[in-house]
Amino acid sequence: MTEKIVVENLYKIFGAHPEKGLKLYQEGFSKDDIMEKTKQTIGIADVSFTVNEGEILVIMGLSGSGKSTLVRCINRLIEPSYGKIFLDGVDITGLSEEELRKLRQERFGMVFQHFALFPHRTVLKNVEYGLEIQKVPPPVRREKAMQSLEQVGLKGWEDSYPEQLSGGMQQRVGLARALALDPDIMLMDEAFSALDPLIRRDMQDELLDLQERVQKTIIFISHDLDEALKLGDRIILMKDGKIVQEGAAEDILTNPADEYVEKFVEDVDISKMITAETVMKNPIQVASFAHDGPKAALWKMKQAGISSIFVQHKSRLQGLVSADDAVQALKEGVKDLTGILQTDITTVLPDTPASELFPLLAESSPVAVVNAEGRLKGVIVKGTLLAALSEGVSNNGTS
Amino acid sequence: MEHLRIPIGRVIELSIDLFTEHFSFITIAFSQVTENGIKYLVKAMMFFPPWTLILIFTGLAWYLSRRRGIALFALIGLALIWNMGLWAPTMSTIALVFISTLMAILIGMPLGIVSALSQAAYRIIMPILDVMQTMPAFVYLIPAIPLFGLGPVGAIFSTVIFAMPPAIRLTCLGIRQVPVELIEAADAFGSTKSQKLFKLQLPMATPTIMAGINQTVMLALSMVVIAAMIGAKGLGGEVWKAIQRLQPDRGFESGIAIVIIAMIFDRIMQRIGNKKEETETR
Numbered sequence A: 001m002t003e004k005i006v007v008e009n010l011y012k013i014f015g016a017h018p019e020k021g022l023k024l025y026q027e028g029f030s031k032d033d034i035m036e037k038t039k040q041t042i043g044i045a046d047v048s049f050t051v052n053e054g055e056i057l058v059i060m061g062l063s064g065s066g067k068s069t070l071v072r073c074i075n076r077l078i079e080p081s082y083g084k085i086f087l088d089g090v091d092i093t094g095l096s097e098e099e100l101r102k103l104r105q106e107r108f109g110m111v112f113q114h115f116a117l118f119p120h121r122t123v124l125k126n127v128e129y130g131l132e133i134q135k136v137p138p139p140v141r142r143e144k145a146m147q148s149l150e151q152v153g154l155k156g157w158e159d160s161y162p163e164q165l166s167g168g169m170q171q172r173v174g175l176a177r178a179l180a181l182d183p184d185i186m187l188m189d190e191a192f193s194a195l196d197p198l199i200r201r202d203m204q205d206e207l208l209d210l211q212e213r214v215q216k217t218i219i220f221i222s223h224d225l226d227e228a229l230k231l232g233d234r235i236i237l238m239k240d241g242k243i244v245q246e247g248a249a250e251d252i253l254t255n256p257a258d259e260y261v262e263k264f265v266e267d268v269d270i271s272k273m274i275t276a277e278t279v280m281k282n283p284i285q286v287a288s289f290a291h292d293g294p295k296a297a298l299w300k301m302k303q304a305g306i307s308s309i310f311v312q313h314k315s316r317l318q319g320l321v322s323a324d325d326a327v328q329a330l331k332e333g334v335k336d337l338t339g340i341l342q343t344d345i346t347t348v349l350p351d352t353p354a355s356e357l358f359p360l361l362a363e364s365s366p367v368a369v370v371n372a373e374g375r376l377k378g379v380i381v382k383g384t385l386l387a388a389l390s391e392g393v394s395n396n397g398t399s
Numbered sequence B: 001m002e003h004l005r006i007p008i009g010r011v012i013e014l015s016i017d018l019f020t021e022h023f024s025f026i027t028i029a030f031s032q033v034t035e036n037g038i039k040y041l042v043k044a045m046m047f048f049p050p051w052t053l054i055l056i057f058t059g060l061a062w063y064l065s066r067r068r069g070i071a072l073f074a075l076i077g078l079a080l081i082w083n084m085g086l087w088a089p090t091m092s093t094i095a096l097v098f099i100s101t102l103m104a105i106l107i108g109m110p111l112g113i114v115s116a117l118s119q120a121a122y123r124i125i126m127p128i129l130d131v132m133q134t135m136p137a138f139v140y141l142i143p144a145i146p147l148f149g150l151g152p153v154g155a156i157f158s159t160v161i162f163a164m165p166p167a168i169r170l171t172c173l174g175i176r177q178v179p180v181e182l183i184e185a186a187d188a189f190g191s192t193k194s195q196k197l198f199k200l201q202l203p204m205a206t207p208t209i210m211a212g213i214n215q216t217v218m219l220a221l222s223m224v225v226i227a228a229m230i231g232a233k234g235l236g237g238e239v240w241k242a243i244q245r246l247q248p249d250r251g252f253e254s255g256i257a258i259v260i261i262a263m264i265f266d267r268i269m270q271r272i273g274n275k276k277e278e279t280e281t282r
């Protein structure tokens, strides 16, 4: 494995007199004390680590722990106060402004938490930006930009403006903009934090897919351990500007270095990792609101051996019909399900954690798992959840 | 108390004298450029029979604003001006406003850019603008006389100075409003300062800058009227004559013509600003 980036004893102290902050820091004062005594803020302090070629390194920590400062020091959007950064063995802390610009153009791609797309440019023009400032001829940059858009699955959107796109799509544009330059290093500062959980998981999957193909060296900032575990080949945990632990996901989970890390790790409990999607059963039979009357519904329930059945109309879940009501309706000679449809049923999204499912299952009726479009994906009853959990626990215990 | 008086006025007077004596080449150059500018512009406009110009202006109003109402207003308004026998002074007013606005923008926008990008420039320019914008308009006529004498050049000089502050201020504001995140993104891709300015800051500031230019046009129009006192011709000159000769009818007619011109300018400028915004946030 080759070392791509080596960071040595890097400090960033915000304020007019970093040397005062440094002195106190080396005397062992805390970040808060230093702030109080000298009005200097420790952004990052004495940070050393390496990033290997082709790996995803995740930097984690609570808000204010210095993650953004660190990643911006690496491409010198923030000028480090002390220390060295080697890129392929060359120290980049001493580069001139001109050399630095060239370095940023050719080596670094950056993706931002709030996308930072240029609102006055179309999607294509956004993706072309990096190439445009390198004065790449228009046909070439257009082609590269289109390729890059295709990579992130946004073909056909090139003439839209960013604000016409959803958050997830905007961040794909952000990703495409960085990829268009074919940089060897990607800096991603909480790139997925502003997305809602479902989209966020999709994006994580896609980043992993993409990484299989493009093999970049990625520094990914996150404040979410689940995300870090999923993406990171290695994880660095930061607190108050310092690195508290560094290692593979496994090390951090099993040997938390201190209470701070332990607190992080505690959050990933098993019932959070198991979701509705993993424990649900396929609905064996579903009644159609348009075609089925009480008789057909009863027949389907009998076939599946269940005492109530979900009713769909045009691929959207409408409600639930119980066998008792269906029998009653049949006796009265009713031909459709309108009168006996129970619409106040409990539904959850596929990624709802198991911990949130328990209270819902307290009542005896089944819970429907529906996707964002309202389509029935599965059914959960109390028994299935308990079975899945005990399985999950034993699996997790042995791995 | 007399001997303790701080000689602010005297200092200003001396510096104007100094300027007229040693930097007259600047004032002469300015005179020639503006004098010729006005002369040819007015000549060109008077070359056409009024009705063709009215149609051209109406078409232009429609083209720029894409609003039938505004075009119709321009048509009727300009026809009324012609009918009142105020065509020639109106053309000369339009020429004065056009040239002053152009100069105010050419000087004001770069100053706005500089004050947006340099904190030092900002600290110097903004207080000056504050003073300029509270100073009564008439005061600007005073230095024009020793520098350029009576006539349209002095009027344009005063007008440019009077109308410039919004162009500076709103250019500066527009650029400063660009979110730091976007600046950071542009930096992260290795943009030079001028690439940042032309590809990000100015395009994003355009709607704000257009609002500034609109204000500049309106100020220029009002000042051009006042500047009749130092010999700017045009509609202001008609009003000034009417005051001196006690002809209220003539005075009011000219006043109405000024209002018509102002409204046409304002509506068109507003639409240009909005249209820009619409296409940008489409």
Ligand SMILES: Nc1ncnc2c1ncn2[C@@H]1O[C@H](COP(=O)(O)OP(=O)(O)OP(=O)(O)O)[C@@H](O)[C@H]1O
Binding pocket: A014, A015, A041, A042, A043, A061, A062, A063, A064, A065, A066, A067, A068, A069, A070, A223
């Ligand atoms: N420009 C600045 N001037 C002064 N202090 C700063 C500056 N930028 C960051 N800091 C301070 O440096 C510390 C680290 O900030 P940083 O933004 O790197 O944290 P972070 O880990 O990215 O947090 P978040 O999760 O909220 O993004 C904080 O105490 C912050 O207040």
Ligand SMILES: [Mg+2]
Binding pocket: A067, A068, A069, A190
């Ligand atoms: Mg941050």
